[in-house]
Amino acid sequence: xxSRRLPPAARHRPAVRVSRRELLRLAAVCGLGxxxxxxxxxxxxxxxxAASRGGVWRMAIPGNPTAYPITIxxxxxxxxxxxxxxxxxxxxxxxGGAIHVVPxxxxxxxSNAALTEYTFxxxxxxRWHDGRPLTADDxxxxxxxxxxxxxxxGMAGVVSAISQVTAVDPATVRFTLKYPYASLPVMxxxxxxxxPKHLLEGQDLNQPVSFIQHPVGSGPFKFKTFVQDxxxxxxxxxxxxxxxxxxxxxxxxxxxxxNARLAQLKAGDIDFTVIDPPQVAAVQGNPGLEVxxxxxxxxxxxxxxxDRPKFADPRVRQALCYAIDKQAIVKNIxxxxxxxxxxxINPLLGAYYNPNIEAYPYSLEKxxxxxxxxxxxxxxxxxxxxxxxxKFTLLFNGPxxxxxxxxxxxxxxxxxxxxxxAVTLDIVDxxxxxxxxxxxxxxxxxxxxxTPPNADLYDHYYSGSSNNWWGYxxxxxxxxxxxxxxxxxEPKRIAxxxxxxxxIARDVPVIYLYYPPELQAVSTRTQGLPVIxxxxxxxxxxxxxxxS
Amino acid sequence: MAGYVLxxxxxxxxxxxxxxxxxxxxxxxxxxxxxxxxxxxLGREQIARFxxxxxxxxxxxxxxxxxxxxxxxxxxxxxYNTVEPVLRLVATRLPNTLLLTGLALGLAVLAAxxxxxxxxxxxxxxxxxxxxxxxxxxxxxxVFWLGIVLIVVFxxxxxxxxxGGMYLVGAAFSVGDRLRHLLLPVFVLxxxxxxxxxxxTRSAMIGALGEDYVRTAHAKGLPAAAVLFRHALRNxxxxxxxxVGVYLPRAVSxxxxxxxxxxxxxxxxxxxxxxxTRDYPVVLGATLAVAVFxxxxxLLTDLAYGLADPRIRLG
Numbered sequence: 107x108x109s110r111r112l113p114p115a116a117r118h119r120p121a122v123r124v125s126r127r128e129l130l131r132l133a134a135v136c137g138l139g140x141x142x143x144x145x146x147x148x149x150x151x152x153x154x155x156a157a158s159r160g161g162v163w164r165m166a167i168p169g170n171p172t173a174y175p176i177t178i179x180x181x182x183x184x185x186x187x188x189x190x191x192x193x194x195x196x197x198x199x200x201x202g203g204a205i206h207v208v209p210x211x212x213x214x215x216x217s218n219a220a221l222t223e224y225t226f227x228x229x230x231x232x233r234w235h236d237g238r239p240l241t242a243d244d245x246x247x248x249x250x251x252x253x254x255x256x257x258x259x260g261m262a263g264v265v266s267a268i269s270q271v272t273a274v275d276p277a278t279v280r281f282t283l284k285y286p287y288a289s290l291p292v293m294x295x296x297x298x299x300x301x302p303k304h305l306l307e308g309q310d311l312n313q314p315v316s317f318i319q320h321p322v323g324s325g326p327f328k329f330k331t332f333v334q335d336x337x338x339x340x341x342x343x344x345x346x347x348x349x350x351x352x353x354x355x356x357x358x359x360x361x362x363x364x365n366a367r368l369a370q371l372k373a374g375d376i377d378f379t380v381i382d383p384p385q386v387a388a389v390q391g392n393p394g395l396e397v398x399x400x401x402x403x404x405x406x407x408x409x410x411x412x413d414r415p416k417f418a419d420p421r422v423r424q425a426l427c428y429a430i431d432k433q434a435i436v437k438n439i440x441x442x443x444x445x446x447x448x449x450x451i452n453p454l455l456g457a458y459y460n461p462n463i464e465a466y467p468y469s470l471e472k473x474x475x476x477x478x479x480x481x482x483x484x485x486x487x488x489x490x491x492x493x494x495x496x497k498f499t500l501l502f503n504g505p506x507x508x509x510x511x512x513x514x515x516x517x518x519x520x521x522x523x524x525x526x527x528a529v530t531l532d533i534v535d536x537x538x539x540x541x542x543x544x545x546x547x548x549x550x551x552x553x554x555x556x557t558p559p560n561a562d563l564y565d566h567y568y569s570g571s572s573n574n575w576w577g578y579x580x581x582x583x584x585x586x587x588x589x590x591x592x593x594x595x596e597p598k599r600i601a602x603x604x605x606x607x608x609x610i611a612r613d614v615p616v617i618y619l620y621y622p623p624e625l626q627a628v629s630t631r632t633q634g635l636p637v638i639x640x641x642x643x644x645x646x647x648x649x650x651x652x653x654s
Numbered sequence: 655m656a657g658y659v660l661x662x663x664x665x666x667x668x669x670x671x672x673x674x675x676x677x678x679x680x681x682x683x684x685x686x687x688x689x690x691x692x693x694x695x696l697g698r699e700q701i702a703r704f705x706x707x708x709x710x711x712x713x714x715x716x717x718x719x720x721x722x723x724x725x726x727x728x729x730x731x732x733x734y735n736t737v738e739p740v741l742r743l744v745a746t747r748l749p750n751t752l753l754l755t756g757l758a759l760g761l762a763v764l765a766a767x768x769x770x771x772x773x774x775x776x777x778x779x780x781x782x783x784x785x786x787x788x789x790x791x792x793x794x795x796x797v798f799w800l801g802i803v804l805i806v807v808f809x810x811x812x813x814x815x816x817x818g819g820m821y822l823v824g825a826a827f828s829v830g831d832r833l834r835h836l837l838l839p840v841f842v843l844x845x846x847x848x849x850x851x852x853x854x855t856r857s858a859m860i861g862a863l864g865e866d867y868v869r870t871a872h873a874k875g876l877p878a879a880a881v882l883f884r885h886a887l888r889n890x891x892x893x894x895x896x897x898v899g900v901y902l903p904r905a906v907s908x909x910x911x912x913x914x915x916x917x918x919x920x921x922x923x924x925x926x927x928x929x930x931t932r933d934y935p936v937v938l939g940a941t942l943a944v945a946v947f948x949x950x951x952x953l954l955t956d957l958a959y960g961l962a963d964p965r966i967r968l969g
Contacts, residue, residue: 169735169927170736170738171736172735172736172737176738178689178690178691178693178696178704179689179690179693179735179736180693180695181689181690181693206947256705256707258703258704258708260693260695260696262700263695263696263697263700264695277691297695310708313732313737315737318737334736334738334743334746334919334921335747335917335923336819336820336821336919337823338821341824357825358822359819360912360919361818361819361917362917362919362923362927363914363915363917365802365915366802366805366817366818366914366915366916366917368816369802369805369806369810369817370809370818371811372810373809373813373817374813374818375816376815404659406850449899503897516797535683535686535930536686536692536930537683537684537686537687537692537931537932538686538928539686540686540692541686541687542662544698544701555694556694565697571697572694572697572698572699572700573697573698581744587682638804
């Protein structure tokens with residue numbers, strides 16, 4: 107990605123007799139050229155002096171987008187188009203294999219010692235697409251709308267730590283929190299797009315019809331047109347505070363069918379689409395296309411329903427972990443695209459990731475032994491039974507329409523049957539899958555989390571928390587979670603999260619499987635797009651250009 | 655005649671009302687809720703709060719009453735997924751589907767009638783067998799497979815036709831561009847219809863050719879062509895009108911697969927996506943639109959019979 111090209115004068119020349127004057131001139135030009143090159147390369151896109159302006163980049167989306175960041179539906183396609191038109195206070199950058207929080211609308215921020223109050227300084231010169239300046243009032247309006255109980259704000263949970271927002275002056279915002287919270291800066295970059303107060307004040311924030319038809323943001327691209335079921339088009343915002351985009355515009359083409367998206371990519375009608383592992387072979391070998399494995403902060407797992415008494419014994423949960431060969435899943439089902447997952451914190455979180463924890467290497471013998479210790483023995487019919495005669499049944503749920511997940515669940519079924527469990531598969535439509543997940547009508551269920559690059563696990567793991575869908579209760583872990591997220595000293599906080607990961611690995615709240623990359627099929631003319639999941643790559647569209 | 659039409663219209667209104675009640679009950683009893691409540695970042699409390707805000711916790715008859723009162727005012731609500739008014743959504747999608755199905759049905763009938771006649775007059779000859787074989791292939795080929803194969807051949811490999819959509823995004827309006835985008839989806843739908851209409855025409859034609867008046871016409875010394883086209887075919891067309899009449903209601907609903915494969919923004923795709931995402935207002939609006947079309951076209955077909963066949967007296 108960082109292809110530095112030396113100025114022409116420094117290119118290799120065939121051996122030729124040169125006079126001293128020519129040699130000195132050559133040296134001077136070399137020196138100037140290298141200095142100029144390094145100045146350009148330091149503050150500009152990697153190949154700025156080779157980048158060309160112009161052109162329209164086309165991306166496939168699976169459905170119609172609604173470019174309004176505050177409320178549900180808040181579908182993925184909405185979030186994607188919003189990333190190009192709206193700005194957040196901070197955004198995420200991949201550097202050195204880890205994700206870092208970098209300024210976007212905010213240029214700097216500080217907090218008090220107790221982490222209960224944060225002050226964000228907004229950058230100068232940020233304007234809305236209609237020319238009005240973006241101020242702290244807009245930030246206050248956005249956060250208050252998100253926290254308003256009458257507004258169906260999809261991201262309310264993300265900023266739920268905030269109790270009050272104050273616009274100290276037009277360029278300074280102060281957040282007062284309900285409890286000490288180290289993660290406020292990183293969470294403010296998670297889809298909390300700032301919206302214009304002057305256009306939304308007084309509107310029905312659940313259905314601001316005129317704003318939805320003509321969205322106005324502060325991002326590198328402005329809304330141009332939307333044709334239902336066809337496309338949404340945005341054009342370059344020349345006054346963007348981060349520098350005018352290199353592209354003229356972006357077209358998001360609505361293509362509902364996965365095979366049709368691939369066909370259009372191969373025909374050259376689009377530049378980018380996300381693909382599934384089975385489609386990789388169809389893209390590779392194509393001269394104008396490449397497959398990119400973009401890192402993403404995620405983990406795939408088998409959820410365990412902690413309401414079921416048989417899972418109360420940690421040895422049972424550990425046994426279920428030992429029985430799965432995660433290396434084999436990554437190698438054979440994911441075709442090598444992925445890493446074995448050890449816990450809920452992804453390696454992209456850099457120092458926060460603890461690699462030295464219980465990894466449960468594949469062993470059916472250990473699994474069988476642990477089940478035996480917990481009182482489950484194989485009966486004459488080969489099925490595990492407890493001393494009281496209860497059979498070890500597993501109702502295993504998975505979502506329909508995800509071939510990779512269906513393969514993993516089928517593999518797991520075989521493994522658990524070898525242990526002696528009576529496994530029933532329940533592969534259902536997405537809405538039904540989600541309803542059973544929320545209502546805990548399963549024993550095991552395959553799911554995934556895509557999360558902000560934040561080590562805080564409170565929402566998913568704290569007893570009784572709103573997003574703790576598995577009914578997991580661990581009072582010792584609860585105390586550690588609260589302590590870690592309130593700890594102002596970062597090295598101490600990192601150590602606490604390492605301890606949390608070790609504890610989680612021993613206690614097995616869910617069975618961690620793998621961290622897969624996002625598979626992207628991209629046209630080779632696309633340059634400057636960071637190799638990261640597209641939820642984050644799309645925040646860097648002002649740097650993208652097209653090679654002719 | 656007027657009395658007949660009025661009675662049919664009254665029946666239609668009652669029928670449409672029953673359709674809305676049944677549809678409403680069905681979609682609300684389907685497991686899983688609206689997709690917009692399925693954002694994975696939503697927590698339990700938030701989902702409960704949003705449901706209450708949207709009125710989804712009220713008893714079903716209350717929710718239905720709310721919908722019906724608004725619908726009678728002409729307000730069919732807004733899509734949960736895109737906030738677009740349902741009436742406008744349906745009004746823009748319906749012509750797109752009718753364009754596809756109208757062309758497909760028209761071409762199918764135009765092609766099928768001569769093929770059916772040829773089959774019937776050359777019964778059990780190689781020509782008949784060949785047409786029968788092609789017909790059966792047409793009926794048996796799955797639409798999604800045929801569609802994808804055509805896209806792969808003509809779009810990806812030969813690059814002569816677009817891979818989907820109604821028109822080239824960003825370009826000015828051009829009839830040629832629209833026709834190029836119509837070619838493959840219309841072809842796929844025509845093949846599907848062609849087979850059935852050919853077989854029906856063939857059977858109807860064979861039946862007509864066996865009638866006494868045909869033998870009389872031959873006996874009178876009429877040339878074979880005159881017998882065929884002036885007498886037999888016109889009577890054979892009555893069953894064909896039946897078939898077209900049966901196809902008409904399907905014209906707005908049976909295109910879901912074709913539209914999905916070709917990214918064609920029509921009613922079929924709307925119906926499937928809104929059902930899958932439990933977009934209640936859109937499902938109700940789309941179903942009602944299809945029902946209106948079905949009831950209306952059925953009425954028109956019956957009236958057409960009355961005109962085409964003097965033996966049929968309506969009312």
